[in-house]
Amino acid sequence: MKTEADVLVVGGGIVGLATARALQLRKPGAHVVVIDKEDDIARHQTGNNSGVIHAGVYYTPGSYKARLCFDGRVRLVEYLQDKGIPHRIDGKLVVATNADEVDKMKEIQRRCQANNVPTQWMSREEFREVEPHAEGVAALQVKVTGVVDYKVVCQSYADDIRAAGGEIRTGTALVSGRPGLNDVTVETTQGPIVAKQVVTCGGLNADLVAKAMGARPETRIVGFRGEYYELTPEKSYLCNALIYPVPDPRFPFLGVHATKGIDGHVHLGPNAVIALAREGYSWTQINPRDMVQLAAFPGIWRLAQKYWKYSIGEVQRSFSKEAFVKATQKMMPEVQVEDVVRAGAGVRAQAMRPDGTLVEDFDFLHEHPRVLHVLNAPSPAATASLAIAEVIADKLAEAERVAI
Structure with a gap:
């Protein structure tokens, strides 16, 4: 079967697009193909986050997150300025x-x-x-903290990919993959694709995609839904930029905070509750297969045992506007229940180990020299996307040299 792509990137979120862009720009004569199962790019984590350009405040020094957030933020802001993409650095x-x-x-x-x-x-x-x-x-x-619309950033990355000779195919889901000695054959819902190398950036389905490619990840992706409220327009003056609480180091999430987005709307949140489907953006979105798989994973029960009191509070804030507002009032006491309305929700793809611990850093799996999996890339992956892409490109280049 004829080789169709030099590199196939599975996943059209911001990490996948940044990776494809970096690979295409490094080798202008190469052909990089991006596939995504949705009918458009950036449909999940990237398109449903708070739009924050993170500084790198909370990450362990020396970790991927700390290093790549710093480097990625600098690269991203330069990119936004160069492309004329609206953003603010209000702190x-x-x-x-x-x-x-x-x-x-x-x-x-x-x-x-x-x-x-x-x-x-x-x-x-x-x-x-x-x-x-x-x-x-x-x-x-x-x-140095700021805000941007990451959907706009993704469209710009996509334009860069196409302008450099790459290709993006939406509505194309990965079914399976077979790494070989000289190439990788990937079966998709639109037919097979043969590539010299493959990168998977599956986000909420990262572990399933890796398994479909024959890998053996030890971790499982657990979706944590973050729900938002929004200040009514006449109350948006209560927040000028971003206001965060001091996070409790005993718990894995930052707590409810206020973010004035690039559109001027002030979002409050998110909370963090277990999603009942990998792409479950509300309590009514339930996937029985996902629930069975989650219930069979020992890590989720160990996490629940450790954080059950914290989880009760998060669920309470999910169902009660009053509880959500009360958490906000701790740092913004003027906010009242009548000042907020329901906004959207996002689902964070978080890798978890069987012992119930969360994978705190970006995580890559490179079992086969021609296939690299991005297994864990939650926040600040959008901020760090251009830097993550360079790390992935370096890993692929080294693997290619070894293969030769």
Whole structure:
């Protein structure tokens, strides 16, 4: 069967598109093909996130997340400026509401210093000049945080791919793959594709895609749905940019925060509840097969045992606007129940080990020299996309040299 692509990228989210772009630009004469099962690109994680350009505040120093978020943010902002894509770099405030949170915020500041993230410690009087409607005893300002519409970024990446000679095929789902000595045959719903190398960026289906390609990932993707509320237009003045709480280090999520998006709307959230389908954006979206697979995975029960009290609060905020607003009022006391309306939801693809621990860093699986799987790329993957793409391109180039 004739080789159809130099590299096949499975997944049309922001990581897949950034990867295809990097590979096509590195080898202008090559042919990179992107496939995605949906009828358009960026339909899941990328198209349903808060649009934050992250600084790298919370990540373990030296980790992929810390290094690639820093590098990726610089690359992304330069890209946005070069392409004329609307964005804002307004900074964010991490607000401490009591003395215990002040101590935790000092640790956050130390981590920022280790990650080369510039910060400024602010008193109550100082931070209220920036966010007059925030409340607390002190705040940490992270000036390099910003916002953008990542769907627009993805369209721009896609334009770059096509302009450089690459191809994007939507409505094309991977069925299976057979890595060989000289190439890889991938069966899709639109027929077979033979490629010299394959990269899978399956997001919410990353583990299933890897298994379909013959890999043996130890982790499983668990979907955590994050639900948002939105301030009514007449109350959007309550937030100028981004206002975050001090996260509790005992728990894996940041807590409800306020984000003024590129469109001027202020979103509150997200919470974090288990999705009842891999692409379950509401409680009514239930996939029995996904539920059976999830119930059979020991990690989910161990996670539930460890965080059951925290989970109850998240579920309560899912069903109760009053509970959601109460969490917001901790740092924005002027927000009232009548000031918020339901907004959208996103599902975070989080890799989990069988012992119930979450994979904290970006994770790659490279069992076969011609196939690389991106198994875990949650936030800040959108911010870091251009840097992640370079890492993947380097890995493929090294594998190609070894194969030769």
